[in-house]
Amino acid sequence: MNMHKYEKWWMLFGSGTLLIFLIVVGVSAFYMGSTPPYCATTLDPENVREHDSFQELGLKQLDDNEYSLTILASAFDYDVGNPEKVIEIPKGASVSIYATTTDVIHGFEIAGTNANMMLEPGYVSTNRYTFKNAGEYTLLCNEYCGVGHHLMAATIKVVE
Amino acid sequence: MSKVEQREQTTDPHEDVDLKGTLFGVAIVGFFILFSWFGVWALFLSR
Amino acid sequence: MSTAIKRFPKNESRLYMAYMYVAFISLFIGATMGLVQTLERAGAITMPSFISYYQVLTVHGIILALVMTTFFIFGFMLSSQSKTTGGYNNTERNLSWLSFVVMLAGVIMASVMVFLNEATVLFTFYAPLQAHVIFYIGMALVIVGSWINGFVIFKRHARFRKENPGERTPLLSYMAVITMLMWQIASIGVAVTVVGQMIPWALGWVDSIDVLLSRTLFWYFGHPLVYFWLLPAYMMWYAVMPKIIGGKIFSDSLARFTFVLLLLFSIPVGFHHQLTEPGIPEFWKYIQVVLTMVVVVPSMMTAFSMFATFESRGRELGAKGMFGWLKKMPWKDARFLAPFVGMVFFIPGGAGGIINASNQMNQVVHNTIWVTGHFHLTVATVVILTFFGITYWLIPHLTGRAFTPVMNRLAIVQTVLWTVGMTIMSTAMHWQGLLGGPRRSAYSDYLGNADTAAWGSYQVAQAVGGSILFVGMIVMIIIFINLAFFAPKGETEYPLGEVHSLEAPAPKVFENWPLWIGLTLALVLFAYTIPLIDIIQSKPPGAQGFKLW
Structure with a gap:
């Protein structure tokens, strides 16, 4: 199963974006008290x-x-x-x-x-x-x- | 990697195709996701 | 004669058309309800005495999101598996008829209760609102009935593998198996709450219900439900669309891989629908948020595959430069145009979904009409336009008729109407939601404060968009009736994408079903065991039933 070079770039960029989201909400929730109800x-x-x-x-x-x-x-x-x-x-x-x-x-x-x-x-x-x-x-x-x-x-x- | 697999890889249909348009397309998708997410996050922080 | 042109035996076409009739009758009823809703909420009409806003809303949600989708999906999936594996035998076909009958019986039971105002509980039927027991029995029949089709799909795929040892299984059959595996595993949740909790409670055999447990079981099902809608659309995009544009499947292996990922990660994520609820540990809400982000990954891969499919084909036709391939696409072919527009709408649809699932950020949008805007983009545009695109070749293939140039032009009109109507309606919904406008609410002036008064213009915009969508629906019904009964006889191709001859066969591990089922269950156990134990152990006394309508 081969992945085109551009697809690897895209998956890196995309996963990186999702990771950023998780870090932002995670830090805000668990260290800055901004929790859900x-x-x-x-x-x-x-x-x-x-x-x-x-x-x-x-x-x-x-x-x-x-x-x-x-x-x-x-x-x-x-x-x-x-x-x-x-x-x-x-x-x-x-x-x-x-x-x-x-x-x-x-x-x-x-x-x-x-x-x-x-x-x-x-x-x-x-x-x-x-x-x-x-x-x-x-x-x-x-x-x-x-x-x-x-x-x-x-x-x-x-x-x- | 066996010889058979090596041969199949070099004639893999994906290697030769120019996919710059695709890269551009998904980049647009990615930036849309980033901007919309941080847009709502900014709203959340301001409230 | 190629498999693509050769018609199904009559006993099979009749089966698939049966599913389609239910789907399109549901579309007609459901979309009409939608029009009524947007007009009521804009203050343009008041409800007549014999039916309430919330009854209309209940019908709209159930008949479109549960009935229309399920029946269309089975008609399409079964036909695609049959077409690519070599047909169903009598047992398989009769079991599918049984599934159809059981599900339809359930639909009728539930619908009658809703029309009698005995089940005005909306599409999610949350406890402790309590509907008539026949409503719950009807729902249970729909779920259990669907399992029979799942069994048929598994059986046929296993039969193909046994009869064709060592051969690559047909992509559409593989994808149908993944879809149904996901469905069967997920629907256990809703079956347990309906059969194990709600029916005994509605019958008075137990006098209270554990509300949080019921909701958790529902949403364990409720998220994969949307993937049950999305995956058949992906099936068309991956395995049919390439044929329509005259190209090849971009990568059979990658397509199977995305489906494996979707199976693994669609289910252990239900908490992202419960982020603002009490009683669920914060840590486990976040874990399921993480898993939700993982399930975005196969969709990102799908986006790449779709662009790549179009670009490869465009370049094959001589396109130059970064965007030349766009011009080479068959824009005047509605079988291409409708699903393509669906793909485009997945950009804001998917982005909105990521926002919704983002832990505490969900408080900005939870239960506002932004959420309604979101799922009208995803199921009501991405998925439905793809299904409309399928309709244009599937129905005439089943009925032995032709998709005439006139109908094709009408289908393009339909696609444009849907695009314009949905853009207006969904944008207004998203914006009103950000301003705090709630979902699932009849027209109200609330307390006359300025904030609620500001929503009025958005509600009017939704009525404008909704009216255009209604016209689009009527056009679709006209096309369906034409293709089913009146179009001239002809041979319509069942477009089947071809795998590139140079592509290596997919890794055998993709057919290691015990592995994937095992991993799926392991992920579910990981995401749910500890919070479920907590929910059950810390529960307060249960709730009585209420009929507040």
Whole structure:
């Protein structure tokens, strides 16, 4: 089985490119903390509201520029701790988001940001996001969950 | 390498063909992949 | 008479045409649904009372991505194996009919449930959304039915090797075997979740389901599923296209080698569809990302082979300079044009796929309509245009008719319509996705914020593109009906690429099936054992079923 000289060059260039991608995301994930979303803890999907993690919903300041944001999703609503469905976050804040669902799988997407996680029954999804850019962002569901899927939303305001 | 294989290699249909156009074509593909990937990566870093 | 011109015996043509009828009826229904979706999302129409957006979406996904593809693929693959190995015997042919009947029964069962609004769960039917049990039984029948065809394809290839000891096996038969091996190994995952988890749960025999396990089993299947679509397109590109342009197969050995690599690396990569999910260890997500990058390699080799095939032929015809060979290609032959356009669309399609799989970068695009843009490039353009290209010679070959110059011109129109429509629609989808627009969502103003309002113009663009695609589909259906029933009688060639006479036979190791199956399974075990144990051991209580539609 013979390979043309140019094909060997191409495979070297192509594989090299893929290796570069893997190194960039790998270093960023394992050494710089830029991980995909993961599980903070598991719980009983039929008793979510009773769980410790979900007693206080909404934004809570932990430290200088460190916050936690706890949100509960259900069909077809995001409970962000207030009926206005608005969360105000200071620009530059690092927020650890904790969210889960009380029923089916929901998405958790703050449009225009990297905050994008799946919420699955029995798991508390989490990731840490720094809100670098001011603006008004819509939190919405991007995983089909039933007839009201496209009606689930809240507003995240990142303020100066 | 046996004599038979040697003979077959020198008359291999791949050795003589000019594939510069092919090299150019795959290079375009490669650069497209690079640019689009780093484009989205830049977006990711900026958000 | 050469094998290429000689027609199949009637009992075989009927079998392959049966698959084709199902495929094209599915295309008609599915693409019509697609039009409805783009119009609804653009705010141009509202859904009537008797059917919901999500029902339409469920039909669209299942009937195009599961039914149309599978049935077309079997019609093409079986005909290509038969043509190049010397035909099927009665047992093999009857088993394939059995496969057809079982799969069709499953399709009908599932479709009826969807139309009755008992299974509005989309193409991925994720738990804990719970459909009617008949839907799951239907899906299980489609999968198990397909295994029968796999068995036929393995058996026929083994028979060729036994009857022709020492001879190089036909490339198309070899590739069909690889494709079905990949399919059988991969579909075990979806079979286990459907039969082992969902059916007992839907029947009430168990009252909860392990959601993460179900999704993991699904996506273990879900990624190789897209290779089940892609590999038959590659079969046409490697083993048929050279004949259409009058050239030779660039390298029979390299083609087999890419297929071996595709078998090994298409399966242990399902986590790249689950990158934003909880409960899967970060390390193992990354390992499967690495394996995903490896599966890009055989496609890169394929790109080289395709360019090289065209350039070799072009130079043979006297082309000079770096690009002269482009002019020598048969642009006016739709059998060439459609698959060629498919190849071109693989450039953005493949690039987007690499972006999707890039670990934490997936958060930029996950479940946005960028993903929809991506797979409309890959399956709905690369693969489908190749299949349309196949249609132009396969159908008339099966029906004993001619592909007339008029139909050829119409086919070129079809290709242009598809290209224009898809460019508009997919580009708008990619861009709206980057702006955060979600996929799988009916029309909504959300909370009236500026960010969601900005998506409107992209949705309108998708409706424009989608409408052009719809017209393109109608043109394709017209061509199909012509080639099946009305075209003048004639002899249409089944184009079979020839291997260069000077090319050395492929290394024997490529037919060492226990080796390749063993390595495939080893890679799957490597990529999945530890995370699966973790998923099962750390699981929370299971979830109830929900019917939220």
